[in-house]
Amino acid sequence: MAHISIRGLAKRFDAQNAVHALDLDIGNREFVTLLGPSGCGKTTTLRLLAGLATPDAGEISIDGHVVSSPGHVLPPERRQMGMVFQSYALWPHMSVFENVAFGLTLKRVSRSEVRTRVQHALDMVGLEGLGERTPNALSGGQQQRVALARSLVTEPSICCSTSRSAISTPSCANECASSSRSCTAAPG
Amino acid sequence: MRAATHAGIRDVQGAVSEASIVVRDATRAAMLGLGVAALLLFIGYPLCWLVFGALGLPAQFSVKFLVRAFTQPGNVAALANTAVLALGVGLLSVVLGVPVAWATARTDLPLRKVFHGLVGLAYILPPYLTSIAYIILLGPNAGYLNRLIAWTGVHGSPVNIFSAGGVAFVIAMHVYAVPYFLAYGALQSVDHSLEESARMLGARRWTMLTRITLPLIAPAITGGALLAAINSIALFGPQAFLGLPAQIVYLPTRIYGALGAYPPRFADASALSIVLVLVTVIGLFVQRRYLGRRSFVTVGGRGARPAHHALGALRWPLALVILVAVGLSSIAPLAVLVAAAFSKVWTNAFTVNNLTLANFSAALVDNQIAARGIVNSFKLAIAAATLAVLIGLAIAYLDLRTQMRGRRLLDYLAILPLGLPGTVLAVALLQAFIRFPVAIYGTVWILLIAYVVRSMPIAVRGANGALRQVDASLEEAARVAGASWLTTIRRILLPIMRSNLTLAWLLVFIPALGELSATILLYTNGTETISVAIFRLSDLGQLEVVAALATVLIAVILLATLLTQWLAGRSRRAVTAEATI
Structure with missing residues (x-):
C-alpha cells in the first residue's frame, strides 16, 4: 500500500512559480494522470515527488511520513520509486x-x-x-x-513517468493494476 | 508481493528521521570549500606575494622597484627587445601561417593533409627543443645549413641563430600554428557563395582573395597575430637558449637573471613580472574584444563545403615552397635532433662510423641529472594531470550541477592562469612558498603546484565540456534507481565521461612533461626534470646527450598526441552517432 499526500506544495524558479499551493492525494493502486499545457509544472511536481528537487513550501508524505519539505528532503535513492524519464x-x-x-x-x-x-x-x-x-x-x-x-x-510501490506514451502502454497499465502500486504520469 | 512492498515502505520510514538533504548539502559545500581554498592558496595567495614582492616586502616598503622596472637601462632594453620580438613574431607567423592555411583549406594543393599535420607537429614540439635543433642547423660555423652555405663558396657564417632575428624566427616556427589554425577554421566556414558572387561580377581570383576572402577572415588573422605575439613573450626557452649567449635579454630572461643573482633580487623580479603580466593580460583582453566584436565569418547552415580552387600548373611548385616552409618548422628540427641523438659527434657526417647508442644510455642511465629528470618529469606530469582533472571536474560539477553561490568565482579563479606566463607564476609561487606557513620551496611539491596551476584552465575547460555532454537525467535516473550520490558519480558519471576525461588528462600531461619556463625557477638539486636536464646539459655543450633526451621526450609527446587525436575522433564519432538516432 502506498498513499501519497501532497499539501500546499510550491516550487519557484527565479521569479516564476512552477508549482503553487498544490494539494493532491493519490491512493493505493490509483493511476493518476496530470494534464496541462507545457510549462504548467507537471514534470516539476513529479521531480518533487521523486526527491530530485527541493520544495519551497508545503510537504509531501507517503503513508503519513513526510518525505519532502523545504528543510528536509529524503534523497531519491531512499524512496523506493520507479521513474521513466522524458x-x-x-x-x-x-x-x-x-x-x-x-x-x-x-x-x-x-x-x-x-x-x-x-x-x-x-x-x-x-x-x-x-x-x-x-x-x-x-x-x-x-x-x-x-x-x-x-x-x-x-x-517499486510508486511509479511515475514524465513520458506520456511510456506509462500508458498496455503492459504498464496491466503491471500497475496487478500489483499494489500507485502510478502517476505527467504527459510531456 | 505485498510483503516486499511493506518492507520497502518500512525502509522509507526508517530513513525519514535522518536529515539527508542537509548531509547532501554538506558534501557539496565541503567540495566547494575545498576547491575555493585550494585555488585561493595556489593562485590567489601567490599573486598577492607577487605584488608584495614588487613593493619590496617584507624587507622594506617602496615603489622604487616598480619605477626601476621601467627606468633602469637593462630593464628598458629588455622591454624594448620583448616588444620587438612580439611584433616580429606576430608579423612572421601571419606571413607564414595565413597563406599556408589558404593553400591547405581552399585549394587542390597536393599533400595538403600532410602539411596540415606538420603544422600541428611544429606546435607540439616544445620550442626549446626547436631552438636546440636550430643551434645544430644554423649555429655559426658548425651548423649544418651554415656549412652547406659555406660549401657553395660564401665565406664566414652568413646566418647566426644566436641573434634577435634568430629568436624571433625560431619562436615564429612554433607559434605560426596559432594564426594557421584560426585562419584554417575561418576559411573552411566562409560561405563560398560570397566568393562566387564576386567571381560572377568579374573579379579575378587575386581580386577576390584580397577584396573578399581576406577581409572576411580578418578577425581570425588579427586574433591569431595577437595570440602569437602574446605567446612569444612568454616563451622562456628560445629566449634563453638563443638570446642569452648573444646577451640579448627579454623580460622572462631578465627575471631569470634577477633571481639567479646573489643574493636573489626578488623585488626586481616581482616588479618585472608585474610588467610582463600586464602586457599579457592587456594583449589577451584586446584579442578577446577584437575577436568577439568583429566576426564576419558566416557558417553556412546548408553545410556546403567551400569549393577547392584549382591551382593548375602552380600546384606542384607551390607544394614545394610550402614543403620547405612547413618542413623547416617540423621535420627539419625533428630530423636533426634524432640524427644528433644517434651520432658520436653531431658535427661529423651522419655515417655508419658515427652511429652510436651511447647517448641514450647516457641520457637514460649514466647521467644522474638526466636519469633523475626523466623519472621526476613522468611522476610530476602524471600527478599534475590527475590532480588538475580531478579539481577541474569538481569545479565543473559545482558549476553545472548545483546552484551554489560562489561557483562562478571558482570558475574565474581557475581560468586566471591563462594570463600568467610560466616565469611570472614561478616568481609568485617562489615568494609565497619559500616561507612560513607553507614552506615547500626546494621540494618537488612546489613544482607540482606550478604544473597544476598552469594546467587549471585546460583542465576546467576539458571537464566542463565533458560534463556538458552528459544529461543530468542520467544521474537522476540512477538516484531514483537507488544509487547514492557517490555511487552515481562512480558508476554512471565517471564511466560515461571516461574518454573525454582521458583526453583532458592527456592535454595536461603533454605540456607538463616538457615544462621549462616555470620549472627553471623552481627546481633544486634533486628535483630536476627533463627540461632542466636539457637546459643544464646544453649549457655544458653535451648536445648529443641533450638530443637523446629530446628524442625520448618527443617520442612520448608524439605517442600521447596520437592517442589524443584518436580519442578526440572517437568521442566526435560517438556524438554524431548519438545525434543520428
Whole structure:
C-alpha cells in the first residue's frame, strides 16, 4: 500500500512559480494522470515527488511520513520509486540488460535472481533477446520500453513517468493494476 | 508481493528521521570549500606575494622597484627587445601561417593533409627543443645549413641563430600554428557563395582573395597575430637558449637573471613580472574584444563545403615552397635532433662510423641529472594531470550541477592562469612558498603546484565540456534507481565521461612533461626534470646527450598526441552517432 499526500506544495524558479499551493492525494493502486499545457509544472511536481528537487513550501508524505519539505528532503535513492524519464535517460555505457539490472544489483539481489527478474521485465515490455544490445542500437520506442522495464524491475510501490506514451502502454497499465502500486504520469 | 512492498515502505520510514538533504548539502559545500581554498592558496595567495614582492616586502616598503622596472637601462632594453620580438613574431607567423592555411583549406594543393599535420607537429614540439635543433642547423660555423652555405663558396657564417632575428624566427616556427589554425577554421566556414558572387561580377581570383576572402577572415588573422605575439613573450626557452649567449635579454630572461643573482633580487623580479603580466593580460583582453566584436565569418547552415580552387600548373611548385616552409618548422628540427641523438659527434657526417647508442644510455642511465629528470618529469606530469582533472571536474560539477553561490568565482579563479606566463607564476609561487606557513620551496611539491596551476584552465575547460555532454537525467535516473550520490558519480558519471576525461588528462600531461619556463625557477638539486636536464646539459655543450633526451621526450609527446587525436575522433564519432538516432 502506498498513499501519497501532497499539501500546499510550491516550487519557484527565479521569479516564476512552477508549482503553487498544490494539494493532491493519490491512493493505493490509483493511476493518476496530470494534464496541462507545457510549462504548467507537471514534470516539476513529479521531480518533487521523486526527491530530485527541493520544495519551497508545503510537504509531501507517503503513508503519513513526510518525505519532502523545504528543510528536509529524503534523497531519491531512499524512496523506493520507479521513474521513466522524458528522455528515457538510458545509460549509454551499459547494455540493455545492465541498465535494467542496475537497481537490483544496488539492492544486493543474488546474481541468479537478478537474471530472472531482468528477463521477466524485458519479456513484459516485449524486448526478449535484446539484453546484450547497447541503448544506442535500439529504436526510440524500444528505448522507451527499456526505461519502463528499468523503472518496474525493482517492484517499486510508486511509479511515475514524465513520458506520456511510456506509462500508458498496455503492459504498464496491466503491471500497475496487478500489483499494489500507485502510478502517476505527467504527459510531456 | 505485498510483503516486499511493506518492507520497502518500512525502509522509507526508517530513513525519514535522518536529515539527508542537509548531509547532501554538506558534501557539496565541503567540495566547494575545498576547491575555493585550494585555488585561493595556489593562485590567489601567490599573486598577492607577487605584488608584495614588487613593493619590496617584507624587507622594506617602496615603489622604487616598480619605477626601476621601467627606468633602469637593462630593464628598458629588455622591454624594448620583448616588444620587438612580439611584433616580429606576430608579423612572421601571419606571413607564414595565413597563406599556408589558404593553400591547405581552399585549394587542390597536393599533400595538403600532410602539411596540415606538420603544422600541428611544429606546435607540439616544445620550442626549446626547436631552438636546440636550430643551434645544430644554423649555429655559426658548425651548423649544418651554415656549412652547406659555406660549401657553395660564401665565406664566414652568413646566418647566426644566436641573434634577435634568430629568436624571433625560431619562436615564429612554433607559434605560426596559432594564426594557421584560426585562419584554417575561418576559411573552411566562409560561405563560398560570397566568393562566387564576386567571381560572377568579374573579379579575378587575386581580386577576390584580397577584396573578399581576406577581409572576411580578418578577425581570425588579427586574433591569431595577437595570440602569437602574446605567446612569444612568454616563451622562456628560445629566449634563453638563443638570446642569452648573444646577451640579448627579454623580460622572462631578465627575471631569470634577477633571481639567479646573489643574493636573489626578488623585488626586481616581482616588479618585472608585474610588467610582463600586464602586457599579457592587456594583449589577451584586446584579442578577446577584437575577436568577439568583429566576426564576419558566416557558417553556412546548408553545410556546403567551400569549393577547392584549382591551382593548375602552380600546384606542384607551390607544394614545394610550402614543403620547405612547413618542413623547416617540423621535420627539419625533428630530423636533426634524432640524427644528433644517434651520432658520436653531431658535427661529423651522419655515417655508419658515427652511429652510436651511447647517448641514450647516457641520457637514460649514466647521467644522474638526466636519469633523475626523466623519472621526476613522468611522476610530476602524471600527478599534475590527475590532480588538475580531478579539481577541474569538481569545479565543473559545482558549476553545472548545483546552484551554489560562489561557483562562478571558482570558475574565474581557475581560468586566471591563462594570463600568467610560466616565469611570472614561478616568481609568485617562489615568494609565497619559500616561507612560513607553507614552506615547500626546494621540494618537488612546489613544482607540482606550478604544473597544476598552469594546467587549471585546460583542465576546467576539458571537464566542463565533458560534463556538458552528459544529461543530468542520467544521474537522476540512477538516484531514483537507488544509487547514492557517490555511487552515481562512480558508476554512471565517471564511466560515461571516461574518454573525454582521458583526453583532458592527456592535454595536461603533454605540456607538463616538457615544462621549462616555470620549472627553471623552481627546481633544486634533486628535483630536476627533463627540461632542466636539457637546459643544464646544453649549457655544458653535451648536445648529443641533450638530443637523446629530446628524442625520448618527443617520442612520448608524439605517442600521447596520437592517442589524443584518436580519442578526440572517437568521442566526435560517438556524438554524431548519438545525434543520428
